[in-house]
Amino acid sequence: MQAENDSSLLKVENLDVFYGNFQAVKNVSFEVKPGEIFGLLGPNGAGKTSTLSAVEGLINPESGEITVAGFNIRKHPMHAKANMGVQLQATSFQPELTIREIIKLFAGIYGVSLGTEKLNAILRDVKLEDAASKKFGQLSGGQQQRVSLIISIIHDPVLSILDEPTTGLDPQSRRQLWDRIEAIKDKGHAVLLTTHSMEEAEAVCDRIAIIDHGRVIATDAPESLIELHKDNPEVINASRKGKITLEDVFIGLTGKAVRT
Amino acid sequence: MQTLIPKTSAAFTSLVRADFTTQWRNRRSVVMSLLVPVIILISWKGVIDKIGGAFALSMALTIGLTSIGIMGYAVSVARDRDKGVFQRLRVTPLPTYCIMLSRLTVQLVMIVLLTACVFIVGYQYDHITLSGSGYVLTFITALLGGALYLGLGQMIVGLVKNAETVNSTSRLVYIALIMLGIFGELGMFGKQLKEIVHWSPFGTVKTILAAGMQLSSWDNTTSMALLVTFGYAIVFSFLGIKWFRWNSAV
Numbered sequence: 001m002q003a004e005n006d007s008s009l010l011k012v013e014n015l016d017v018f019y020g021n022f023q024a025v026k027n028v029s030f031e032v033k034p035g036e037i038f039g040l041l042g043p044n045g046a047g048k049t050s051t052l053s054a055v056e057g058l059i060n061p062e063s064g065e066i067t068v069a070g071f072n073i074r075k076h077p078m079h080a081k082a083n084m085g086v087q088l089q090a091t092s093f094q095p096e097l098t099i100r101e102i103i104k105l106f107a108g109i110y111g112v113s114l115g116t117e118k119l120n121a122i123l124r125d126v127k128l129e130d131a132a133s134k135k136f137g138q139l140s141g142g143q144q145q146r147v148s149l150i151i152s153i154i155h156d157p158v159l160s161i162l163d164e165p166t167t168g169l170d171p172q173s174r175r176q177l178w179d180r181i182e183a184i185k186d187k188g189h190a191v192l193l194t195t196h197s198m199e200e201a202e203a204v205c206d207r208i209a210i211i212d213h214g215r216v217i218a219t220d221a222p223e224s225l226i227e228l229h230k231d232n233p234e235v236i237n238a239s240r241k242g243k244i245t246l247e248d249v250f251i252g253l254t255g256k257a258v259r260t
Numbered sequence: 261m262q263t264l265i266p267k268t269s270a271a272f273t274s275l276v277r278a279d280f281t282t283q284w285r286n287r288r289s290v291v292m293s294l295l296v297p298v299i300i301l302i303s304w305k306g307v308i309d310k311i312g313g314a315f316a317l318s319m320a321l322t323i324g325l326t327s328i329g330i331m332g333y334a335v336s337v338a339r340d341r342d343k344g345v346f347q348r349l350r351v352t353p354l355p356t357y358c359i360m361l362s363r364l365t366v367q368l369v370m371i372v373l374l375t376a377c378v379f380i381v382g383y384q385y386d387h388i389t390l391s392g393s394g395y396v397l398t399f400i401t402a403l404l405g406g407a408l409y410l411g412l413g414q415m416i417v418g419l420v421k422n423a424e425t426v427n428s429t430s431r432l433v434y435i436a437l438i439m440l441g442i443f444g445e446l447g448m449f450g451k452q453l454k455e456i457v458h459w460s461p462f463g464t465v466k467t468i469l470a471a472g473m474q475l476s477s478w479d480n481t482t483s484m485a486l487l488v489t490f491g492y493a494i495v496f497s498f499l500g501i502k503w504f505r506w507n508s509a510v
Contacts, residue, residue, distance in 0.1 A: 056351045058507070078265050078353045086351040092343040096285035097278060108274025109352045111266025 008033050008067075009083075009159045009190040010055065015064035017050045017214075024050040025061070026214040032159070037181060037191040039205035041198070043254050047214040048194045049089060052163055055192070056086050069158050082110070085152035089163040089194075091144070093136045099123075099147055100132045103154065110155035126150055142173035149180060160184055162193040166200055178204050198247035208246075212254045222246050229253065271354045275362040283366050286336075290370070293332055294377050297324035301381045313388035314477075317378055318470035319442065321402055322462060324374040326437055329409025330430045333367050334416045338426035338508075341417070346506045356506075364410060371406035375399055390473050397472035404486075405465035408493040412461060414500025421508045437462050464489045 008031040017025035025047045032038040042048045054061045055068070057077050066073040069083035093102045100119065107114040114122075123129045126146045131139055136147065145165060153160055162181070166174045181204055184191050195201055201208050202222045209219040218225055229235045230244045235252030239245070283290065297320035304316050340346055349359050375398060382388040390398065416433065420426045437460075443449060444457030445466065457463045467485040471478045 058347060058350060078355070081351065081353040082265050084351075088344065088348060088351070090344050091348055092345055093348065094278060094282045094340065094345055095343070096282040101278065101281060105274050105278040106352070108277075109266065109271040109349075109354050111264070111270055 009069050010038075010192060011065070011067040012051070012055065013065045013067075015051065015054060015066065016062040017047070017054055017059060018062045019050075023062075024214055025054065028064070028211065028214070028216050030209050030216060030219060032190045032192050034158070034190055035185055035188045036206045037185050037193065037204050039201045039208035040192065040194045040211060041196075041201055041208055041250060042194075042211035046211045046254075048211055049163060050214075051211070052161060052192070052194060056084070056161060057081060082155070083157055084159040084161055085155065085157035087145075087148045087152040087160070087162045087165055089167075091148045095135060095137050098133050098135060099128060099139070102136060102147065103150060106151045107154050112155050114154075122150060122154075141168045142170065145169060145173065145177065149177065153184065156187075156189075158189050160189065160191045162191065164194055164196065166195065166197065174200070198245065198250055202246045210250060210253055217253055218249075225249050265353055268355060268358065271352075272358045272362060275349070275354065275358060276365055279362045279366045280369075283370070289332065290373075293324060293327045293370070294374055296327060297321065297374065297378050298381050301378065302385050305386055308386045308388065313382065313386065313390075314470045314473040316386065317382050317388060317390075317398075317473060318466045319445075320378050320382070321375060321398075321469050322405065322441065322466045323438055324378065325371065325402065325405045325409050325465065326434055326462070328367055328370050328374065329406060329411075329413040330416065330434050330437075332370065332413075333363065333410050334413035334430050335423075335427055337363065337413070337417045338420070338423040341506065342423035342508045344507075350506060367410055368403065368406065371402055372399065375402040391475070393475060394473045397475065398469060401465075401468045401472040401486075404489055404493070405469060408461055408465060408489055408496065411493045411496030411500055414504065415496045416500075418500040418503030418505075421505065423508065441466070459485075459488060461489075461492050464492065 010032040012031065013029050015025050015028040016023065028047070028051055030038070040048050040051065050059070053059045055066055055073065057073050057080065068080035071079040071083065073080045097105065100123070103119060103122065104114060120129065123132050128143060128146060131143055136144060139147065149162075149165065152162070165181075166177055169177065178200070181191055181193070193205070205222060207219065207221050208225065209216045211217070220228065226244055226246055226249055229249045229252060232252055235244060235248050238251035239248040300320045300323065301316060304311070308316055346359060350356060379390075379395065412433070413430070416429055417426055420429050440449075440453075440457055440460070441462035444453050445463065447454045458467070464485040467482055468489055471482040
């Protein structure tokens with residue numbers, strides 16, 4: 001099947017997501033280009049995961065269009081899903097399976113031929129060779145994230161969707177994960193990630209969208225957003241150390257109130 | 261952009277292999293599913309002459325099928341839904357029907373295993389033998405009865421979202437079905453309840469299993485029980501699929 005000719009690897013247009021009467025996502029639009037790391041930032045309950053769930057085909061949006069590598073997620077879900085790799089926020093696998101078996105399972109699902117040598121090389125690459133016979137629940141948080149990432153990119157997708165990939169990781173593991181995310185970008189593939197870490201967004205994202213109360217309120221490169229909003233009184237008020245950071249812009253635009 | 265969609269058959273094979281591995285690692289629960297029917301057959305050794313071999317085998321099989329469908333299938337589906345295992349599979353290019361089909365394949369093999377186990381124990385301990393056609397027909401009726409209980413299990417996970425609640429509900433339904441089935445069928449709760457039990461999911465499955473073992477005893481009531489079993493299986497499965505949510509949080 002031939003995809004629609006489009007330069008972006010992900011295009012979200014006028015997306016609306018409802019849970020009953022509650023509208024979680026309101027007219028959200030953005031696109032992610034090849035070789036780009038795009039961050040979706042927002043406070044808790046802002047609509048980030050709902051947006052990702054719609055992109056991943058886990059929920060049916062009320063309206064709007066989502067195109068992955070030129071394939072409409074509603075019209076050609078299998079083609080769209082074959083082009084994306086997903087790391088969910090709370091990933092879990094069959095608790096009885098070993099890491100080796102889990103990787104083999106997903107390789108099989110994506111139609112990737114994975115011999116013992118290749119599988120060992122993958123495990124060696126992410127320093128999980130010794131953990132290959134362990135169950136997912138027996139791994140540390142960092143190891144679990146590495147397994148999740150391996151599985152999400154095992155079929156070399158053009159679009160990787162990572163939902164809060166560094167939550168709970170120590171600085172070393174986080175840096176290592178950033179390197180892996182940048183390696184995906186270097187191949188000309190695209191990454192869409194959500195994060196609560198402004199440091200992470202500044203460090204790895206080429207562009208970000210700030211989403212609040214279901215709406216995109218700003219989209220730009222992190223440094224451009226800082227430049228654009230540095231004189232905003234709310235942003236200055238949010239600043240703690242004089243120098244305006246992305247976190248100050250984020251707090252300035254979304255408010256100081258704690259979200260539940 | 262050209263995209264190659266992985267072959268559904270290959271993806272399904274990988275999933276079935278993983279589900280069988282999971283079942284193998286849970287072999288203690290598999291043994292438990294087989295244990296109750298086996299214990300029944302062994303403990304009824306002294307009364308086989310009075311109640312008949314077909315009655316004993318069909319009762320043991322019905323209890324085993326109830327255990328597989330309600331305790332095995334429903335509880336494992338609820339647990340994996342709660343853990344997000346299904347959501348992880350749903351973001352892959354695997355048709356969603358394959359996820360359930362793979363689970364059902366494992367349970368169908370369990371039904372065949374249970375039936376074979378009951379036949380072997382019935383022969384070894386109680387010296388119950390059936391004709392060749394009786395064995396074949398019992399495998400078929402066991403699969404049909406199994407479909408009914410898998411449908412019932414599906415209905416429970418469709419109705420109840422929380423894995424813990426599914427667990428306790430399943431135990432309750434399992435015990436209620438078995439108690440009412442055994443004692444009701446023996447007429448211990450009166451004639452009216454015996455009639456109700458006879459046409460209940462427990463009773464119809466037991467009826468077709470017993471008649472399948474002794475084809476000469478197949479009559480109009482058995483044919484009606486077969487139709488009712490079909491009906492139960494279709495209604496339970498339809499409602500179970502309709503009510504089922506892949507994510508317990510929604």
